[in-house]
């Protein structure tokens with residue numbers, strides 16, 4: 001495939017003024033008539049042709065200003081339409097007809113059918129699968145869309161914007177016309193047609209306009225959209241309050257679709273969702289699912305301003321909308337839930353997904369400089385590190401100037417296809433800060449290391465803190481200049497309060513309130529006038545996405561784990577201690593009997609879990625040990641997944657045994673006594689009880705408590721919490737098998753719940769899980785056509801089952817590779833995404849490394865591999 005480069009950007013030769021489309025939906029095919037109103041851009045040579053993108057298209061007819069074109073004037077292939085001898089000046093109308101087959105579209109890009117419903121996914125380059133078009137985000141136009149379909153099959157006809165007309169047609173057909181007055185790029189185009197139910201509500205904006213809201217679902221499921229609707233209204237109100245952003249159309253619709261490549265899509269006025277992020281109630285969904293729906297609903301809604309009103313000039317600027325919108329949804333969740341717990345969850349996610357990406361062969365900067373397949377750049381780096389970069393801007397500027405900068409961005413660029421430079425310039429203008437060095441965060445790939453050392457001078461009563469940053473060049477080959485690191489800190493006294501101290505900075509850094517802004521490779525800050533040695537709490541709230549190397553004694557870290565008034569760092573003090581201990585232990589050989597965790601660390605963890613002054617959700621986070629993949633990542637090389645599993649599991653047993661009495665108390669009657677409410681506080685109580693149950697069963701080796709909770713559960717969180725313990729800790733045992741059978745029978749009819757059943761079995765940490773996934777893939781309810789199902793079997797196994805995927809005989813690798821090869825012919829995007837699991841191959845011990853290498857080589861040599869999968873495989877091998 002061809003490489004697209006950021007530096008090659010230039011505007012189109014023709015300006016698009018408007019789009020008028022008619023989609024005639026029939027069983028088996030759809031006829032699309034597109035009228036593009038175009039004009040040659042000033043300064044473009046008169047003989048320059050018009051070149052439009054296509055993908056697997058067949059042109060049925062072509063006319064300009066009502067006149068059919070002679071074949072000599074155009075050239076059409078499935079991928080391109082070139083038209084010559086076009087008017088030198090003035091507007092002209094290009095009319096195109098294409099015939100497409102949504103029923104055969106298994107890539108789920110463009111127009112396709114899911115359970116009979118017609119729906120679209122156009123980001124990034126799906127629109128060109130519907131009609132020939134200048135399919136790039138800097139081509140903006142108003143759209144008018146007419147949909148025609150058989151009324152009995154598709155009573156509901158939706159598109160972007162406002163509905164302006166509808167009516168009957170002969171032969172039982174009908175039509176609807178939608179008008180979107182806002183200029184938009186083609187990737188935000190959407191059409192949905194089908195026999196759908198809906199939940200309706202309305203929202204009155206701050207200026208008093210009433211917006212009709214609809215959440216559309218498959219028949220009979222509208223009641224399960226109630227929480228999504230609630231989250232939507234809260235998102236709309238929050239964006240007004242926090243960012244002064246009001247909704248702009250008369251309607252806002254969300255549609256839940258069963259077969260969907262992404263989580264959801266922010267099409268203007270018509271968000272299309274993976275139904276996993278819409279449909280729930282307490283019987284079918286866990287608290288994690290509730291939080292997921294809330295976040296994704298908010299995220300897509302927030303895109304209306306950060307993405308839609310202001311979009312991206314080109315796909316290299318993807319983080320302009322995604323990083324910013326993730327930051328916004330994180331802030332929303334922090335406000336709606338527990339801020340510290342939300343931050344812990346975001347940082348865990350960043351470290352689990354983005355850090356390994358940034359340190360491996362698929363490394364790329366937050367704004368990539370080139371790509372072969374843009375679908376492969378919807379990554380943790382663009383999204384999550386992109387959000388961290390925005391968060392650092394907010395930290396550097398402070399809340400007031402950050403808001404000023406955002407206001408200016410909306411004011412200056414409303415209606416634009418903008419760039420990162422445009423975005424950053426707004427914060428410079430708002431604050432007077434020079435952010436040119438800061439902008440390196442967008443250009444330099446890799447995770448910087450921040451080293452911190454301290455020296456207490458008892459004579460002078462001075463504490464000296466030395467900061468150093470370094471960055472090594474990785475696969476992306478980008479620069480390694482020092483970056484701007486905002487390091488939030490506190491000097492904690494023995495009473496658990498932050499001390500105030502006069503500070504003196506030497507080296508390239510400055511101090512802004514409680515933030516050290518490190519700009520050079522190193523700097524020293526001296527704090528004077530202290531009565532005794534403080535505990536240094538550094539990188540509070542994870543104020544910069546770095547790897548922290550802080551030379552601090554175990555005693556000091558345990559003290560911070562008990563005292564730090566910054567709760568995020570209180571959590572991190574223990575989490576880091578545990579992660580390091582597990583990593584050290586995992587480097588010792590398999591079967592080494594030494595306990596991984598010292599008694600003092602276990603006691604500290606148990607004290608934290610039992611501290612009733614802390615929110616239950618926080619205590620549950622404290623009990624969540626670093627996962628096997630976190631330990632593997634920290635080891636960096638020579639990883640033996642069996643040893644990692646042994647170490648992490650032994651730690652669970654040790655903690656469970658020592659805290660057994662407490663865990664029995666905390667796990668007793670998780671939900672039996674209270675009516676279900678999905679709010680964050682109640683969810684926190686359930687999380688704590690379920691964490692306690694897991695430790696209890698680890699300690700006793702007895703499944704009875706889990707079986708009892710499974711049976712008595714009155715909500716899915718408790719039922720699945722118990723089932724997860726049975727399916728993983730007691731895999732293969734009678735208690736586990738019968739609970740899994742029961743679960744299947746209970747929820748057989750609901751694919752969303754069935755996904756949980758598939759995923760739990762695919763992630764059971766035993767060698768036999770390879771045979772299990774083989775069996776699951778042959779299960780009548782398994783299908784390669786449904787991305788969720790594929791993700792819950794193949795994806796969960798490859799990314800979430802360290803033991804079985806890495807089985808020493810290589811059977812796990814072979815099975816995944818085989819499945820990916822066949823999946824690639826159906827849905828390349830999903831195949832490529834799952835294949836990224838192989839990128840860590842270099843970090844394993846020699847025998848597994850060789851097998852992984854060989855598997856990747858075999859994959860790379862398959863003939864006719866998609867551009868998506870080929871790109872991932874080739875880059876992973878580098």
Ligand code: DPP
Nearest residue numbers: 123262264265266300
């Ligand atoms: N649907 C994806 C998201 O919202 C891509 N825009 O992040």
Ligand code: ZN
Nearest residue numbers: 299303322325
């Ligand atoms: Zn997004």
